[in-house]
Amino acid sequence: MNDLHYDETLDTKGLNCPMPVVKARKKIGELTEGQVLRIISTDRGSIKDFQGWAKIGKNVELLGQETVDEDGTELYLHFIQKTS
């Protein structure tokens, strides 16, 4: 699937805008600096949403994004690192 390392996973399958970002924000608060959160989403808009968050947010970096197919459903994976 991928080589990107992550420490925690957040499942936001089925959730729509703005929930994936809102939940990810909460979850990232529980992580320590340097840790990576993998977010699984079914919301197509989440690709741009996480890019936007990484651009504006001061304590996160987007390490990568992937689209994988799970039994015919497209899953969008986002790897966000807490930088401070």
Added chain:
Amino acid sequence: MSVSDVTTPSGKVDINELMERLAAVEQRVESLEESQPDDMVALIVFSGDLDRVLAAFVIATGAAALGQEVSMFFTFWGLGVLKKESNLAGKGLFEKMMSIMSPSNSTQLPVSKMNYFGVGAKMLRQMMKDNNVSSLEEMIDMAREMGVKMLACEMSKDVMGIQDEELMDGLEPAGVAAFLGESLRSRTNLFI
């Protein structure tokens, strides 16, 4: 050894003059930095239409998630979003009429188009549910949990005869200056 001027390719430059100019530049940078907007978003929620209010809360929760400080200023019909109940006691005739004819809480809000006496609003709520979109009430809770500041306009509360007890707890009473205090420091200002 004291140095009062430096030799540059374009000739000699007085170092004191340079220092003065540097100080002036520093001062300018400082005043420019002060006038830079903060990471804040300010929303005026004037409308009491379910669809418009939803848009407001999607933006508010989204902005809060992005690390922005968010304040929402509720005025006129927007106050209906913050109501928890309708209370008729102690109100004048017009105030009572206003109370009876307006939504008594957020679940009663109409939609801006195709409302058809509330059928449209019910339909929209069902369609949101079918599409896994959070309900307005969930978004309000989420916004409060994320520290979104909610200000209730005192003046429109008075005009519409809305009492404090009719509104949810934890709201900040505010006037135009309080809102402008937030709005002028914000990067984004929206009137909804």
